[in-house]
Amino acid sequence: MTIPPLLKTTCSATALLLIMLQAVRAEQPAFSRAPYLQLATDSSIRIVWRTERAITPLVRYGKDPVKLTGLAKAENIIKRVTATGESGSPPPLHSAPEGTRQFEATISGLEPETVYRYAIFDGKKRLTPDDPSYRFKTHPLPGIPRPLYFWVVGDSGTAGLNQAKVHTAMREYNKAKGAQLDLYIHVGDMAYGSGTDTQFSERFFKMYEPTLRNTVCWAAMGNHEGKTSKGADGSGPFYDAYICPTTGEAGGLPSGKEAYYSFDFGSVHFVVLDSHDLDRKPGGAMAQWLKADIEKTKAEWLIAYFHHPPYTKGSHDSDKESQLIEMREHIMPILEGGGVDIVFTGHSHIYERSMLINGAYATPTTAKGVILDDGDGDPDGDGPYLKSKGLVPHNGTVQVVAGHGGTNVSRKGTMPIMRRILVENGSVLVSVKGNTLSATMLNLNATVRDSFAIKKEGIIEHSPIQDPWQPSAKKETKKPESGKVIKEGKPLPPGAQRIIDHSAQWRYLAGGNHPPKNWTTLNFNQSSWKQGAAGFGYGDKDDRTELAGMKDKYRSVYIRRAFKLPDGANPAKIGLAVSYDDAFIAYINGKEVCRVGVDSGSGKDAKGFHSHEADKKFEFFPLDKKAIGALQDGVNILAIEGHNIKVNSSDFTLHPALLLVK
Amino acid sequence: MRKLPHSLLALFSIAIFLPCLPAHHDTEEMIARFTQRIESGKASAELHYRRAVEYRILLQPAKAEADLHAALEYDPNYTPAHRELAQLLAKRGKPKLAVKAARHAIFASRNLNERAGAMILLARLLAASGQPGAALRSCREAFELKPPGEVEWYLLHAELLALLDRDHERPDILAAGYTATYSIVLRNAWIDALLDAGDFKAALPVIEQELSGLRLKSSWRLRHARALLGLGRTATASAELAACLGELEKRIHPARPDITLIAERGLAHALLGRLGAARSDLRRARAGGAEQWMTAALERALSDVSKIDRR
């Protein structure tokens, strides 16, 4: 029998996959959940791991990596299994795979602010490699000011590429800066779609494994974990995964529940709330605990986090949804009355960061009477937000929605208290040093997209700004009739090489005529077309080739230009950088490779345009996969048709460049 | 056999899980998706229930209620729908129907844990519909089913005792809860219960110890003043109340106050005999949605002062 070539390729790929998978299976991993850290204090830590087979668990640890002199013996390590054991045994795991053993070792009697190396053993057999990344650092003593550096992630749990990129971006950024995380906070939705045990293993523990082995993740529960875990009694895969303080053992007051708790890192006090499935009213047990807890803390900084954002217009709307409204109306007054400095949340798949605000509890949220500082908070821009020393009630809060840790991002509208709104994946890195808290939003390409700081000095008295700065409104775009999603550009990738420069010469056809069908191909005779430098347009003073007669006369312009690929260039890395108003379609050698803001058709038959302002900004569009097939050695043709939404529009811009990204 | 490099394994896990990635939508889109599935003949109790939850989140209770009834038509024993319905009906001002739904939730519960939870729900609904005695019985049955209970259950238990004028039983319940859970809320409620029961001597040392370690002291200054007044130390109590009011003025947002602080300020005014200010704060706290127990001490103080005035 003859096997068709395609099938042959598929078969050999499958065979290879199977061989590789068998290789993995034959070498059964020591851990079904690799070791991770929990519940760090100034004198203790928990190390947790899972195996699928019986072992004699031991943990060796010590300050000297060569001599791990400390020992946690099997009898001091809690072992949890899937089925209920005899009475008095630790609570069974909620829904772990049959045969799972979860080990929870408490290492105590440690020195504060000290780095220890650790290793996990099965009897005499060492299970973790001799690698400096298996380490932990105890917290400083409460109240003692020490630098703190932590990572904030939300809504990440897809196990997809973007989640992985956000994680890698953080690691590379820190490596380049020589910085190490002290802790990691997750604001929920870390295991889509239902926070099952398997989803936790695959979409959280596996994805962040190298970070989790030496950094405690202090988590708040999201609604997706809430499908299988219950805050009321601390049951389910979320509560199997995390060991949260209930008796005030990490600082703060005992909550009696793992669902909400507090912990200290030196002079920074963190409070973590369950905004999903517990009473959010001011009389509820959680709010009562919160009030008591923040009345007691004597920290210099107060940081709160939970899943549902009090202020957002990302993929969720805090003016319309009950959990978000309740967190704003009931919980924010308690937090601000206790002097909270910053609040991190997720749920809404976007990055939104506020100005310095106070008292914004009304529904709907407006900027009236609630903005204390409308600057950008950027030390290199308008300067940091200023607050009084210590925790002073109603002295200003910054809200950060960090629901952009891995899943699809989107935006519904404009939240008027926000200073920065970014619809892209990323995470937030926060440093607290002395009297300054600094934060940066790092996107998935490790580019810093937002920076702000809060500085505390002396006594600062704020009063609300009468007419504060306002974020520009989200442009209303009607939904494409065809049901197609309107493509949105990305920020320009750093360090890209220009194949066609922004100021390159192009051939162009303007004046209301439409070209013949073959105008996008290599062989088309362009000799009758005019020549001009990019960009093309009118009305917004951003055009090198001004199309003075375009307004009220015609709305489409056609441009084309030849280019050659640099030697050894990877065609998959080519993309367009375009500043445009309102829409365009790009072709390479006659094949359509990018369509933005046009629902259907092309040329004179193009239909369904969507409004877009150029704003003198370039957006990046990776080319469709078919572009790779259309490219050839030697000369290629890039052809672009630009369309204005209306013939009487006040401006038009078509300004492209072709990039080769790293 | 050679181990696969870590990065390759990571890529594998991504490749394997990509096809089954869940799509993430906002609340309105979730409703549209559920509707589409329901209308394409795939309706089930779970689908109607899930759409009801989204409607509840979007503050559309009528649609949520309709969906919950639809869910129960598909499966009359679908416990989550009974529970959700009971809470929704109570919020919609239908206490009798809410109690009925909670009883169904008890009947349909699949394990002891669920049953105990449904008992607590029933207790809350009975209390809200003016039947504290029946509520107390239901609450105690829940404790029997799940002996350690939960933080909120102890608070409810004590609240029901207060409604039945059995204040003297409250301290022991709350102390037991504190011992079982370590919750500071139960410890503080225990102190309040001691004060309500007139056991000022037992409360005073705990209050004084607590006061020494606090950053914001208003709520404990109030407790302190109540104990001092109970022990006849009026002058010290007045000084404590003045200090309490001073702190509260800094913490209460003038336009948008935290109602728990308003209730505290009202109580301080009442204990100082400033009845007009106390009544004004009581109105404000109630208008802001304060639950009955949150203003109970303030109301009691106001009624005590009026009794003295009448004498």
Ligand SMILES: [Fe+2]
């Ligand atoms: Fe969420």
